[in-house]
Amino acid sequence: MENFASLLHGFGVALTTYHVMLMMVGVLLGILVGVLPGLGAPNGVSLLLPLTFTMDPVAAIILLTSMYWGALFGGSTTSILFNIPGEPSSVATTFDGYPMARQGQATQALTLAFLSAGFGALVGVILITVLSTWVAKFALRFSSPEYFAVYFLAFASFIGLGAASPFKTIVSMGLGFAFASVGMDTVSGGLRLTYGFNELLSGISFLIAVIGLFGIGELMLTMEEGLRFDGIRARVRIGDVFRTIATLPRYWVTLLRSSIIGCWMGITPGGPTAASFMSYGLAKRLSRRKEGFGQGEPEGVVAPETADHAAGSSAILPMLALGVPGSATAAVMMGGLMIWGLNPGPMLFVERPDFVWGLIASMYLGNIVAVLMVLATIPLFASILRIPFAIIGPVIVVVCFIGAYTVAGRPFDLWLALAFGVVGYLFKKLDYPIAPLVLAMVLGDKAEDAFRQSMIMSRGSLSIFWSNGLVATLMLIGLALAFGPLLSTALGRLVKPKASSAVA
């Protein structure tokens, strides 16, 4: 009940006219970046972040999280109306959402998507409300070795749970750590890895990397595919909205199952994309109407959307309570927290309860605001995609570069953003995952500090990572996550040598 009292206090912090206005602005900007190709949630938050440096942290985080919700909704809209996922995490929504829209059920598909997304997000936020203090209290017992073990666990789960080749995940992650170590060494205060370039003295900002990898890289990919919008005109009719709301309870099993998948993938850094695919796959396998999937089955919209948003919101939990973000966007927001002078992790709950609970309360409000706004403004945003790409494309490019410049006001960052753009294009084409790189860049210094402090504590012996039950358990789970899939495939081959290797 202690949490409940804190939450009420949080509502007191969040419920001001100014904050609600920020939520609306954030949601609108979020829908905009979600709808536009090349601008997604991580990128949009990165672009907006430099403009919040002077704001009060509570107001700033409300603006950024609202943008996040908006972007998730915007991504589903383009999936359904244009068959173009605005976000990687809404790819699975295109499978049934677009067929539904083509059969003239655009309103139903959109309403179902938004409502189930809202439901998923709400489950995620309730989970945060219930668990966060407990996790933070637990994490207060952590010292350096435990922290390093938690970081290890986060990256191990990328290797084990990710769809990409483990080598590619390791390359992406390692490069992130390497980029993070350029510039000042936080332990000794000395400079390193600058190779004699003055421009590298202050390091490589993760924001530049996100803008390049997600923004410019994505745009190059869009251009290569030759952009074609086959949009479906949608007018949201109020009657249809209510009729669709009435059908929602029918999908309660899917809603619950997808929420659980989403929350799990959000807390472990599997991320919203993996969550939505897994949820869609399970819904299809367990449904009585399997053959309807892919041809406009409403359940095929509900499942990925619920999981996507449940993962998106519950990714905030590890970020707040442990300082380990569960998704690329959460990583960017955590970087923002550090720039505002806050230190994400268990101490945040002790030092800045108003910030933490204000944020959690704003997540309830923000999602409700987002569902209402998105239902009201969809026709408007859908019409943005009818503007020719010869205008929209270069405007997005300019916004990306201006965003890169505003991070630190350094001209050199324009070149860095361009270089990251090329890398992002190559990585996306070759199925290298990008999220581990961003996470490693944000966590690089902290992970390295934790490692070095552990080494100092143990005088250079790695055995400190097995020295007590807690740290050993964390390391073991990490190892199991990293090598588990490999072992189970190997075991499967030993047991059934003739079976095909079609292990999902």
Next chain:
Amino acid sequence: MISRFNAEIGTATLTAGLGLAAVVGALEFGIGWGDAGPEPGAFPFYIGLLVVAASIGNLVQATAGRRGLQSVFLHKEEAKRVASFFVPMLAFVVVARLLGLYVATALYLAFVMRVQGQYRLAISIASGIAAAVIFYFVLEVAFQVPLMKGPLEAALGLY
């Protein structure tokens, strides 16, 4: 025309090179045990080694699965489209360094609209200038974030 195999090999070589750069750069700062625990180069050194090792893993995987990777990575048509997007963007960055971001924005938008969008010259130029002015008011006036400026802004006294 580039095959997927070549693209995989090229990218893996690039990442191995970056990893190697981290290893070489880290050696300069000591990778052993110093007065205050591990020396500054130790962490980047091992991370660099990890990247090199995983890149070699990718090289081996690509070579072993070579037959499955003969699909086309980039068609001529696709390469043309990417280049027609990338080259003006590169020019935008170069011009931005010389003349400031606002002038570069106006020129870049006008150029792309005229050449790729086939809009009339007057409309393209007007849109470019309008966008630059809007950016100016949103950033410098509303958010008070200064952007990189060049000789034109200096001549107009916009500092």
